[in-house]
Amino acid sequence: MTSENEAPTAPRRGLAEKRQAITRAARTVFGRDGYSRASIDAIAAEAGVSTRTIYNHFTGKELLFRTVVQESAGQVRDAQLDVIDRELAKVTDLEADLVALSLAWVATLTTFADHFALVRQINAEAAHLPKDLLDAWQATGPRPAMAELANRFGRLADRGLLDAPDPARAAQHFVLLIGSEVTQRSYWGAHPLAPSETEEIITAGVHVFLRAYAARPTP
Known part of the structure; x- marks a missing residue:
């Protein structure tokens, strides 16, 4: 646990990297399957993250696609x-x-x-x-x-x-x-x-x- 005055640089960097992994994977899956057929499960598998991680960054498939x-x-x-x-x-x-x-x-x-x-x-x-x-x-x-x-x-x-x-x-x-x-x-x-x-x-x-x-x- 970080102190109040300690800058949480590592977590922020980790979150940014995780988000980039999700959007890269989503671009691949949407480009391959289209919007209708693409699933959050497939994007999570492509990104190597859990579906919960995706929902921590994006409220749903439509926002991720946008x-x-x-x-x-x-x-x-x-x-x-x-x-x-x-x-x-x-x-x-x-x-x-x-x-x-x-x-x-x-x-x-x-x-x-x-x-x-x-x-x-x-x-x-x-x-x-x-x-x-x-x-x-x-x-x-x-x-x-x-x-x-x-x-x-x-x-x-x-x-x-x-x-x-x-x-x-x-x-x-x-x-x-x-x-x-x-x-x-x-x-x-x-x-x-x-x-x-x-x-x-x-x-x-x-x-x-x-x-x-x-x-x-x-x-």
Whole structure:
């Protein structure tokens, strides 16, 4: 038993580690089984903890699922924001830089395979999940990343490199062109495409995007 003035650093660290083990296990189980079929017992077994330990951290399966979805989406968002900042910080060759951006953006499908397994299950069960949960997922992950991409496209338009009066729509078109075929053909990363195939799809997508959005020289 600790004294009143003794900082309980070890217990706090232990609680944090236990919580991380639970959320990691939950992401694995939800990604494998979906929300409806996943059980607290299965998550406890995956985490190597008791079900009581899970209930000490989370009031039930729904809160655990919400937490996992938002934390996982936040990790992918941060990675995508880093990609945008790295690849569009200093654009010198627009097409080459957009291809580099696209390759790094699409690579998150495999880098965060557990997250996109979760996304596959969310899409499959969307009709049976609360809309506010789906909105919270979008607000935490995809929307901020897309907003920043739109912001950067707006800057490129201001520099005269893109003709994008609606940068948000341009960003949506860009992601569809460089990502949708890879996503669909790989089943959201479940069966990754060969790198050469991915690069071919992305290069073609960037080319089409620039046919629509590259600024034209004024006569």
